[in-house]
Amino acid sequence: MALAMSEEQSELTAAVAGFAQRHAPLDKVRAGFEDLAAGRAPEFWDALVAQGFHAVHLPESCGGQGGDLLDAACVLDAAGYALLAGPLVPTVIAGAIAATADPGPAAEALLADIAAGAPAAVVLPEAGQLRATPVDGGWSLRGEVGPELGVCAAQRILVSARTDAGDTIWVVVNPADAGVGVTAAAPTDLTRDVGTLRAADHLVAGAAVIPGLDVARARCTAVAALAAEAAGIARWCADNVIAHLKVREQFGKPIGAFQALQHKAAHLYVQSELAAAAAWDAARAATAPSAQQREVAAAGAAIVANAGLPDLVLDALTMFGAIGYTWEHDLHLYWRRAISIAAAGGSAGSWARALGEPDAVARDFSVTLPEAETEFRAHVVEILGRAAQLRNDTPGRQSPDYLNLYSGAQRDVLADAGLLAPHLPAPWGMAATAAQQLIIAEEFEKHPEVVRSSLGIAEWILPTILAAGTEAQKERFAQPILRGTVAWCQLFSEPGAGSDLASLSTRATRVDGGWRIDGQKVWTSSADRADFGALLARTDPSAAKHRGIGYFLVDMTTPGITVRPLRTATGEAHFNEVFLDDVFVPDDMLVGGPTDGWSLAVATMANERAAISGYLKDDREAVLRALFDRPGVDRDGLTRALGEVRAATNAVAALGLRDILNRLAGHSPGPATSIAKVATGVILRRIGTAAMEFAGRGSMVEQRDGTALAHALQLPAELIGGGTMEVQLNIIATVILGLPRK
Incomplete structure (x- = not known):
């Protein structure tokens, strides 16, 4: 961009x-x-x-x-x-x-x-x-x-x-x-x-x-300007690599159809977008009154855009093959300038160490809204004021460990007002605009005594029901989901299909009054505690893979459903496999038509990926900060590692802020969610690697309280959840970049 x-x-x-x-x-x-x-x-x-x-x-x-x-x-x-x-x-x-x-x-x-x-x-x-x-x-x-x-x-x-x-x-x-x-x-x-x-x-x-x-301000200004140029170079590389992959042929087909090159191109695109976001953030911060904010933004641009540029251009060169290394090809000129920019921008290590001090100021990505929507804001404040007088006292069915899954009087007030999912249409939400959603978020932050309840896994399922379900389905399921009185699971993945949902083999056979379903699902979070599940099953075996699929809402107490918890490397059972043997699902539990399941599943997965890419709103770097107190830790190395993580995290946040501002301006959502999903996975992996490195011999002893080892053992669940990174790279390559499918 x-x-x-x-x-x-x-x-x-x-x-x-x-x-x-x-x-x-x-x-x-x-x-x-x-x-x-x-x-x-x-x-x-x-x-x-x-x-x-x-x-x-x-x-x-x-x-x-x-x-x-x-x-x-x-x-x-x-x-x-x-x-x-x-x-x-x-x-x-x-x-x-x-x-x-x-x-x-x-x-x-x-x-x-x-x-x-x-x-x-x-x-x-x-x-x-x-x-x-x-x-x-x-x-x-x-x-x-x-x-x-x-x-x-x-x-x-x-x-x-x-x-x-x-x-x-x-x-x-x-x-x-x-x-x-x-x-x-x-x-x-x-x-x-x-x-x-x-x-x-x-x-x-x-x-x-x-x-x-001021020397520090001058340095930040120079870095921001260099990063802007770096962003343009990164964009040129992404554009030209993609164009080359579409026309260059080997073995009788465009090389852009080869998955290895698709993944490399998608990674290149992600890095170019993050470089642009970091550069934009440094330029907008240059006039900020806070010297600390200028320096945090400049550090992010110096690391992500400037220091990262030579490797990005080198990746582009390797995708062109030997021709990209020739004197006649322009790519080496961009590579040379990239090296020069990185050198002029200052030591990446120095910037990272400055950014990585455990008590360093965080980058402010808040949005300043104009004095508008005053009546709407007053309405939100009044609702939150009423909710603050009440409490939620019933643990959530999906998990009793999280207050945002509890149900009770406070949650009911928020659900009745449409504040739990304000982007949804009334009466379930408020059909809130992007600006109104930001106002709601601001007011929740000002009212910490009010829990902003989560819909749990149903957060990804409810929009599909409201968009494609019958009036009876909406009436039956929407309010219990909003009020947190029921728990849901998502019955998509299978042992032989995984993220390739089009290859699922669970069968739905037409019978009098409904469907008989036989098959097996796996990696299903909360299936052992769920009241209902959203299930994909093949309704027409003769149809093309993407066409003959139905989207069903299944009562998890139905005879024939067996749930077996799956213990992971942590020793805990976060996932389940679900066996469906001659399970009857009535017609009124089919969402849309018998073969509409693929498009509905894509919508559900898009909601899930959006939620998972937002994980970085949580404090994911805490595991690294905790290591500063460990005796004998390499403090300098840990500080640099934490700074690099923060630079990458801030680039993702800047990308998200640009997306929000575009929506506020009336534009449709861009590819930020897909980019953030991949970038989030890379960051989580980087945190895990750094945590294990600096924990040293401490990782020889298993502990479960936020330690580096506990983080590492939980990491696969976060990297795989919502589809592996490779699946997301496929989506970026073929859908966003337009590279040819096989």
């Missing part, structure tokens, strides 16, 4: 893409590698400046377009996609950092020069600091700093210097002035320059010092 969210940002992205196609095709760029490395601006620079792309984020008072860093990020996203050559990114970064300075003539002059078209660059302290010695009327600068992107092309270089007192000052250096020299180096990225800056008793007037610049 592109970073753009608004219509104006989308138009800006498209405008930059069109400009690059007209003025900077890569075949033309290749002819100018030597000039670019020497710092000579590309031929199109004046035209780009005339369009104002380099200054969309600068104040109008100095000649800019009056936007913000998010607008500039959309420009850089498109520039990364097109591999636009020259000093655009360093210039955008210099302007963005200068715009955060205190108002004054030195900052205003720099911004005006940049807006007028002067290429610029910033030398951050990671590349070294000049030494500043006070002299009459100003400062004398000495030293050498770099390498840094864009200093050879720059006509203005914003650089920090260290005083004898240990303070940092920021000054603007003109490479054409006396006492200044720039030396070009052979760039890894062949499409722009890199070099070092030398100062030898270079005099800077005191009035030329730019006050109010």
Whole structure:
């Protein structure tokens, strides 16, 4: 996805893409590698400046377009996609950092020069600091700093210097002035320059010092800009790999039909989407008043988008095969730029350690809603106020261990008001809009004494009943589900089918007044405690696999049903196998038509996957935080591991926030749920691996109270639940990316 969210940002992205196609095709760029490395601006620079792309984020008072860093990020996203050559990114970064300075003539002059078209660059302290010695009327600068992107092309270089007192000052250096020299180096990225800056008793007037610049904020701004470009490169890789897999043939078929390549392409797509989400989050946080929030968002972008980019491009290269490694193919140019971006963005380990401190501030992904829907909010508050006076006292049938499964007077009030599943149509829900659902979530958080009850497994089944069931089925099942007085299970998987529901063999034979069902189901959560189950059975053996399936609602006390708990590696029985021997199900328990089961099952599984991808709302990293108290733990390594987990988790959360904002704008849901399901599985696996590593010898002794071992032994249930990752990758590859089926 592109970073753009608004219509104006989308138009800006498209405008930059069109400009690059007209003025900077890569075949033309290749002819100018030597000039670019020497710092000579590309031929199109004046035209780009005339369009104002380099200054969309600068104040109008100095000649800019009056936007913000998010607008500039959309420009850089498109520039990364097109591999636009020259000093655009360093210039955008210099302007963005200068715009955060205190108002004054030195900052205003720099911004005006940049807006007028002067290429610029910033030398951050990671590349070294000049030494500043006070002299009459100003400062004398000495030293050498770099390498840094864009200093050879720059006509203005914003650089920090260290005083004898240990303070940092920021000054603007003109490479054409006396006492200044720039030396070009052979760039890894062949499409722009890199070099070092030398100062030898270079005099800077005191009035030329730019006050109010903060090193940490400057670093975050630079990372956000680089991440925006990285997101564009990742998107180019995903698009071009997918296009290649559709047309390249081997053994008489497109290679995109090979499952191994489908899975790799789906992973590449997931990573590109997460990179975009992390980059977007860093750009939007750049103007946040909280320095901690800026730094958390920048750390996530540095790890997920910037540091992760070289591997992403390398994965793309391997999917092209040997042709992608040739000099003639453009992919190696993207790879080179990816390596350069990762290096310029700073050490991933340092960012991860900063992000991974156990008491680090969490990223705020809350949505600020406008002052609207005041009557609706007041209505919700009134209901929650009444519910707060009541309690739930009956343990849930699905599990007695969770308060959100209890039933009772408080839950009844919420069910009557439609607050338990507000997205559902009335009278079961409130037909709540996306904005209204966010208001409800906000108010529940403000009323912690009110339990936001869960529908349990029926949360995935009830929408199917309401969408396709009869009025009698809705009347019979909806309210008991909402009130928590019944428990459900999902009878889908079979020993010989697993996630391949179309291959199920359980048979439903037509008899007088209903159906006789014979078969076996497995991996069924809560079947031993369920009152009812949603069951798939083959109603027409002669029909195509996806067509001859029925969707039944089964009373679990019906004669012929035998439930046998399955103990897992934990020693506990979380799952069951269910045997159905000549089980009679009346006609009024069939949902839809006798062969509608496949489409209804897909809808149910979509609801389940959405719920499971939301697991990261829970505190899944607690198992790692707990290890900090273990004697002798490798604290530095654990901190970095926790930071990497948080970066990935925040990228998924940013992806979800973008989806929410799109829905608030009236757009249909995108592929965020599928992406999040895969990403969640990767994160949970990463947490499990890290927990076992840092638990060390402690994992030789089994303990069950939130320990690393307990987490590891429970991990397969979470990775397999809702369909294995491989199944979800198949869906992404064929449905979302359009790769050919076998």
